[in-house]
Amino acid sequence: MGNTMNLDIRLPIGLLFTLLGILLVVEGLIGGFGVDLAWGVVMVLFGIAMLMLAGRAAARRRSDAARR
């Protein structure tokens, strides 16, 4: 899946949500907003999950290419 594409969409999604999540966590800690903190953590986890999926797909592509 997606091995002919130039950019795996999961990469920018993962990066964006990790970054936005970190921003929220920081704001939650500084401003004392519990909801920011909690939702920021959820977003960081989602972002990391997306990055891991993208990484796994890239690794699979590399090993496929190596076999060929």
Add this chain to the structure above:
Amino acid sequence: MHLGIVDWAIMLTYFGFVLGIGVVLQRSVRTSDDFFLSGRRMPAWVAGLAFMSANLGAQEVIGMAASGAKYGLMTSHFYWVGAIPAMVFLGVFMMPFYYGSRARSVPEYLRLRFDEKTRAFNAVSFAIMTVFSSGISMYAMGLLLNLLLGWDFNASMWVCAVIVLAYILVGGLTSAIYNEVLQFFLIVFGFLPLVLLGLHDVGGWTGLQAGLARVAGAQGFAPGAWSESWRYLGNTASNPMGVEWFGMAMGLGFVLSFGYWCTDFLIIQRAMAAESMSAARRTPLIATLPKMLFPFLVIVPGMIAIALTAGAGSSGFHLPPKPDGTLNYDLVIPVMLAHYFPSGLLGLGLTALIASFMSGMAGNVTAFNTVWTNDIYAPYLRPGAGDEHYLWIGRLATVAGVLLSLAAAYLVAEFNNIMDVLQLVFAFINAPLFATFLLGMFWKRSNGDGAFTGLLAGTVAAGLHHGLTLPAHATAGIKGGWLGVVHAYPSEMAQNFWTAIFAWSTCFLVTILVSLATRPPDPAVLPGLVYSATPRIVTADEPWILRPATLGVAALAAVVVLNLLFW
């Protein structure tokens, strides 16, 4: 509403990603196929999320929340009745012909199956429509940002237009699709906390029901009229929408929904960009899952807002009134964002809203540049030029599309009536379309003359029906009755549904009659375009769980369960 540094940081990060995606994708655009169809390389799940998101403009988000407040849970019919069955039909039965014909657009399919005049009619009306919808979307955004944040109306429109222009210009459809997927997740993450905080405030689902019972009681309806979807559809007087089950099922569930989801190029383009036939068929089927859950994200906030306004909850949330004293339903989402979100989440929610405005615009612009280049410029203005030339024209059409949308936005801002008139005319043109495609794909005897006359007759029938009927409490004019009032409907919604039913039936009958009276189409061109002339697609090599029929049945079963749960 005041924005803090972190809100700005969130917004700018998002804009940075939007433009960055365009830049990275730039090198993948070499041919016009890359630009207009993403080189047909999209995996099914990406195309599926884009398919669902392309329709999820900000007006949809704001409008659905407003309807949630105005009509309650019945608004979910626009999803569970008015979208899912049509999306399943598209994936299982129609996509093989769209994708299999290798047409690059819906109008091009009409040329392959019928003739040039049918295609030209569809292409020109569609192109005008996309420009105006994207103009209306820009106008709404400029207005909202001005109201909420005090931003300059012109500046917010132009800045967003330039960003959209930039990322489509360099990355083409791929860029638009990627940003739609990004927007999908942004909307989920931006609005989900709103629903959770609102539900918490109103006292959970039971608290919401109790609050809505008060709302319903105050307007003289049964207590469940705002929190149950089907129970009060027996007659038009017992529900706030003023519709009954037949008009709902036929008008919305069949004609309007199939007409939109199965023929509108703006969304079909996302499936045509899929990497294979089976991915194309799975595109709308995958989209059904988020689609059936979206009412909880966009309609429930409206229900919460109206329940709170009626006195439920403890945080003192209240919908603001309009100058004439009635509640301003369109402000549900913005006002809730301001009320519940601290700085940080506020930036996220606003960014989600702006993202949906922009991707609504981008969806229209990418559909416009394709139809203009592929179905108007190439066949009629400059046939036979090289691919490079058409790629160049496509980019030029992108610039023109954005500029025309801006012009349309100013036109709408200047003459507010234009918007109503145009939406009306578009409704007339769209209502009969599904009859044409249904007969084109499943009846091999239907021909170009039949299709074209049927479309015209259906559009005229829609106009006549609208001109001869009037919703209750309306004055003759833009709302109908401009030819004299023969019948009065209890609500505008009921009138819309029935206009669609008349238009569809007229087109269906006229297409059949005219086709039978004229020459049958050449059988040699039909394979791949018509059901009975096309070999069955073998899906046996796919795992059964991924076959379109399996996914379609699962989606329908799930939506039946949802309807029963919230009956």
